[in-house]
Amino acid sequence: MLNLTVFLVLSTIVIFSAIKMLSVRNVLHATYWLLLTAITAAGIIWFLGAEFIAITQLLIYAGAVGILTIFALMVTVRTEGELIRSRDLSLAAAICASAFFGLMAYAITTSPSLMRVTEYDPPTFAEFGATLFALDGWVLPFELVALVLTVALIAAVWWTREVRKGGDES
Amino acid sequence: MSVGLEAFMLLAAVLFALGLYGAISKKSTIQMLMSFELMAIAISINLIAINRWVTPREMTGQYFALFEMALAAAEIAIGLTLIVALYRRAQSEEVDDFTELKG
Numbered sequence: 001m002l003n004l005t006v007f008l009v010l011s012t013i014v015i016f017s018a019i020k021m022l023s024v025r026n027v028l029h030a031t032y033w034l035l036l037t038a039i040t041a042a043g044i045i046w047f048l049g050a051e052f053i054a055i056t057q058l059l060i061y062a063g064a065v066g067i068l069t070i071f072a073l074m075v076t077v078r079t080e081g082e083l084i085r086s087r088d089l090s091l092a093a094a095i096c097a098s099a100f101f102g103l104m105a106y107a108i109t110t111s112p113s114l115m116r117v118t119e120y121d122p123p124t125f126a127e128f129g130a131t132l133f134a135l136d137g138w139v140l141p142f143e144l145v146a147l148v149l150t151v152a153l154i155a156a157v158w159w160t161r162e163v164r165k166g167g168d169e170s
Numbered sequence: 171m172s173v174g175l176e177a178f179m180l181l182a183a184v185l186f187a188l189g190l191y192g193a194i195s196k197k198s199t200i201q202m203l204m205s206f207e208l209m210a211i212a213i214s215i216n217l218i219a220i221n222r223w224v225t226p227r228e229m230t231g232q233y234f235a236l237f238e239m240a241l242a243a244a245e246i247a248i249g250l251t252l253i254v255a256l257y258r259r260a261q262s263e264e265v266d267d268f269t270e271l272k273g
Contacts, residue, residue, distance in 0.1 A: 014181070015185070045218045048178070053214070060239050060242075068247060090191075093195035096191070097194070104179075113175065114220065115224075117223050117226050121226075127229075141237060146240075155248060159252065
């Protein structure tokens with residue numbers, strides 16, 4: 001049930017934590033705010049009836065990506081003082097972002113509604129999986145994405161290996 | 171009272187604009203990548219919302235959200251790796267320090 005109160009609460013949390021992520025000066029705290037954004041976004045996705053995607057969102061963004069970001073911070077930050085940064089306020093970026101939002105809001109509010117369905121009974125996990133792995137369904141794109149992810153992670157391991165002192169980088 | 175598709179699309183637009191602001195303004199490479207993540211989150215909310223009202227039985231939006239998440243995860247992994255590799259070279263994670271290729 002798409003309740004207005006639930007939507008307002010979740011979207012307020014999501015936008016508030018995104019703004020905090022951009023405005024807080026400690027990078028580690030910014031990571032925690034990003035985690036809160038990801039978790040609440042998973043809540044919104046759950047609320048929209050896509051349970052599997054909500055769980056995936058939790059596992060990938062709140063789990064894997066959050067931990068990777070914290071690891072990268074641990075590798076690149078030497079002292080506690082380096083965690084504290086300036087807010088990097090930028091007028092040009094603010095103009096760009098608000099122009100983008102203005103354009104999007106104009107397009108969303110003036111174009112004819114896309115809503116085609118009023119009643120919604122969410123498909124079950126079983127139906128989701130059956131269509132995903134059906135031969136005439138999404139199995140080929142799924143395998144391709146798996147391949148891309150494997151190649152990317154192998155490349156990530158290759159890039160972070162120890163470089164010999166004095167040797168060339170390749 | 172129920173909420174329509176436009177509300178979710180506006181929410182996703184706000185999140186994407188915030189991510190865009192961060193991606194342009196931040197000078198720390200890690201914070202730039204975090205802003206990219208924010209944009210990816212906005213995209214998945216948008217895909218799921220459109221899926222909910224346009225193709226609920228076919229679930230096209232859900233599959234695209236799944237693929238988008240996997241690709242965003244690959245992008246973040248490569249990005250963070252590049253940051254670590256660049257940090258080894260320049261002892262810095264500031265965008266302004268990576269000027270070696272500047273003409």
